[in-house]
Amino acid sequence: MSQPGAMRSxxxxxxxxxxxxxxxxxxxxxxxxxxxxxSRMFADGExxxxxHLSIGQEAVSAGVMSALTPQDTIASTHRGHGHAxxxxxxxxxxxAELLARDTGLCRGRGGSMHVADMSxxxxxxxxxxxxxxxxALGSALAHKTQKNGAIAVAFFGDGxxxxxxMHECLNMAALWKLPxxxxxxxxGWGEFLPTSKQLAFTLKDLAAAYRIPHVVIDGNDVAxxxxxxxxxxxxxxxxxxxxxxxxxxxxxxxxEGDAQKYxxxxxxxxxxxxxxxxxxxxQLKALGIxxxxxxDIADEIAARIEAAVEAARAAPMPSFEAAQADVYTVSNAAxxxx
Amino acid sequence: MAEMRYLRAIxxxxxxxxxxxxxxxxxxxxxxxxxxxxxxxxxxxxRFGAERVIDTPISEAALAGAAVGAALSGLRPVAEIxxxxxxxxxxxxxxxxxxxxxxxxxxxxxxxxxxRTPHGGGLGxxxxxSQCLEAxxxxxxxxxxxxxxxPTSAYGLLRAAIADPDPVVFIEHKALYAMKGEVxxxxxxxxxxxxxxxxxxxxxxxxxxxxxxxxxxxxxxxLAEEGIEAEVVDLRSIQPWDxxxxxxxxxxxxxLVVVHEAVEAFGVGAEIVAxxxxxxxxxxxxxxxxxxxxxxxxxxxxxxxxxxxxxPERVAAAVRRTLA
Numbered sequence: 305m306s307q308p309g310a311m312r313s314x315x316x317x318x319x320x321x322x323x324x325x326x327x328x329x330x331x332x333x334x335x336x337x338x339x340x341x342x343s344r345m346f347a348d349g350e351x352x353x354x355x356h357l358s359i360g361q362e363a364v365s366a367g368v369m370s371a372l373t374p375q376d377t378i379a380s381t382h383r384g385h386g387h388a389x390x391x392x393x394x395x396x397x398x399x400a401e402l403l404a405r406d407t408g409l410c411r412g413r414g415g416s417m418h419v420a421d422m423s424x425x426x427x428x429x430x431x432x433x434x435x436x437x438x439x440a441l442g443s444a445l446a447h448k449t450q451k452n453g454a455i456a457v458a459f460f461g462d463g464x465x466x467x468x469x470m471h472e473c474l475n476m477a478a479l480w481k482l483p484x485x486x487x488x489x490x491x492g493w494g495e496f497l498p499t500s501k502q503l504a505f506t507l508k509d510l511a512a513a514y515r516i517p518h519v520v521i522d523g524n525d526v527a528x529x530x531x532x533x534x535x536x537x538x539x540x541x542x543x544x545x546x547x548x549x550x551x552x553x554x555x556x557x558x559x560e561g562d563a564q565k566y567x568x569x570x571x572x573x574x575x576x577x578x579x580x581x582x583x584x585x586x587q588l589k590a591l592g593i594x595x596x597x598x599x600d601i602a603d604e605i606a607a608r609i610e611a612a613v614e615a616a617r618a619a620p621m622p623s624f625e626a627a628q629a630d631v632y633t634v635s636n637a638a639x640x641x642x
Numbered sequence: 643m644a645e646m647r648y649l650r651a652i653x654x655x656x657x658x659x660x661x662x663x664x665x666x667x668x669x670x671x672x673x674x675x676x677x678x679x680x681x682x683x684x685x686x687x688x689r690f691g692a693e694r695v696i697d698t699p700i701s702e703a704a705l706a707g708a709a710v711g712a713a714l715s716g717l718r719p720v721a722e723i724x725x726x727x728x729x730x731x732x733x734x735x736x737x738x739x740x741x742x743x744x745x746x747x748x749x750x751x752x753x754x755x756x757x758r759t760p761h762g763g764g765l766g767x768x769x770x771x772s773q774c775l776e777a778x779x780x781x782x783x784x785x786x787x788x789x790x791x792x793p794t795s796a797y798g799l800l801r802a803a804i805a806d807p808d809p810v811v812f813i814e815h816k817a818l819y820a821m822k823g824e825v826x827x828x829x830x831x832x833x834x835x836x837x838x839x840x841x842x843x844x845x846x847x848x849x850x851x852x853x854x855x856x857x858x859x860x861x862x863x864x865l866a867e868e869g870i871e872a873e874v875v876d877l878r879s880i881q882p883w884d885x886x887x888x889x890x891x892x893x894x895x896x897x898l899v900v901v902h903e904a905v906e907a908f909g910v911g912a913e914i915v916a917x918x919x920x921x922x923x924x925x926x927x928x929x930x931x932x933x934x935x936x937x938x939x940x941x942x943x944x945x946x947x948x949x950x951x952x953x954p955e956r957v958a959a960a961v962r963r964t965l966a
Binding site: 408409410411412413414420421422423427428430435438439440441442445446447448456472473475476479627631632633634 | 694701714752
């Protein structure tokens, strides 16, 4: 693992480093506060369905996305709020979707596990473990075929490493030298079972088997993630696939409402020492950024979130007829009237 | 006007679609250097290059998933699954991803992909290389399912499937690959969801698709010798299917027999029969009957397989029974 926070100071101390880190911190705070808001609304019964929060894993989203262009595409997982927000989806559309409104990004048809915004290259969260990896593979193939210079990023958890599809995709990406960055969020848990009881191998072994360069880093230090992502994204654009394994922490349960009785209380209590927001806030203070600057960010983001929540609450629920008419691009009825 | 075999019509449709639209790519096992395991993509890699005619490893799940991702990213992929039996391995990509992406993302983007695959028995290919599984896909909202019966419709429907904005499962029958037919130069695209009446008759309607159309036509020939005039409707598309044409035919003949090679129980025929029993109830003068495969795996041994497949004699007997 890299030394947390070591690189930015080497890359260019002073104003630029502080401004870049502040931008990353802003992304972390936006994800964290959005999910905390969702958690409260879920507990109050205002957010329906199942939600899976990425609290404790925000640095992976913020860091990787800082290295991408708007043309680059990502495919995400069931724990995908952070990926979506960091990729730049509309916050209003996000909250409206989570509140099942017609103004939601998916018009209230997808919900948390299917948040997508094609306009910013976010090809969707996914309810099926590992499925997003093959969608990212196909997106990378499209970028290569179209020679548009873009890359695709496949996000997945350590739990997806046991899926056969994962192995097929690693092979094909390597075989065809696709512009595809594999990003593993290794939080040590696959649903309710620790990784150690699910995998007979490591991602490092697996990447080596497919001869794809692999880097494992501290996924809770956004500066570290951003630096490695930047260099790997450049390599992917030039040479083909890379694997970035981010060691991170799942603070909440598998799903919201999971009491996590299967976890050691000491392990859970220890997670706060690696909190990505605290890690970065400490680095910012060391760079001379004062408390007031961080408080300003907190206030600004809280206001954005409240505005999004209020707009979603005021928005209409989706119409059944409109949903039913949108299963196909041109409905059979419209086809016959044409 | 050119006479060509069914397989060649598929090949021609792929070539013409690729020439007309640079976003069309082919991918699948052995579609490139080998030209397809049945020869459907022969010559296309040389003509369009290895970047557009892509040999994949034996990884059905990933190649189908990649087709979804490519379709969401600006291409029109045509994926080949060598035998329909192997579509068991691509179910997530088709059912959870391709079929739902447009709907569950709020209509942001369509998934313009085609998955071509041959089904059907008669070649002694045994239980894992002969199945007709189209009902599975017809049951999934968001997918379209097409199954042409001759070279002319194979060409026109495949061009339409590739041009269609939504995911299409395009089913070819292995036993039809050698069949000859006319495919005109600049043959038109045939609209999905439209049936064709291949033989007119006043006494009974026989609805079929794919190779079973020829079983139905042979039965109609036998019945004509007895003075029974059967109308044969080639469904062409299974999802959506042409309810209007079937109902109109039933309204003329008042008797209906549905034929397919797939297992009868819970099959495509069950849906057609149920709909006609509802919207066509007043037209019916006899029981609606199905002629399809028994509820058992496709057997290998020649005698067993022949007994398994629907025959013109069984279809003719069903028509006689509904007329009795």
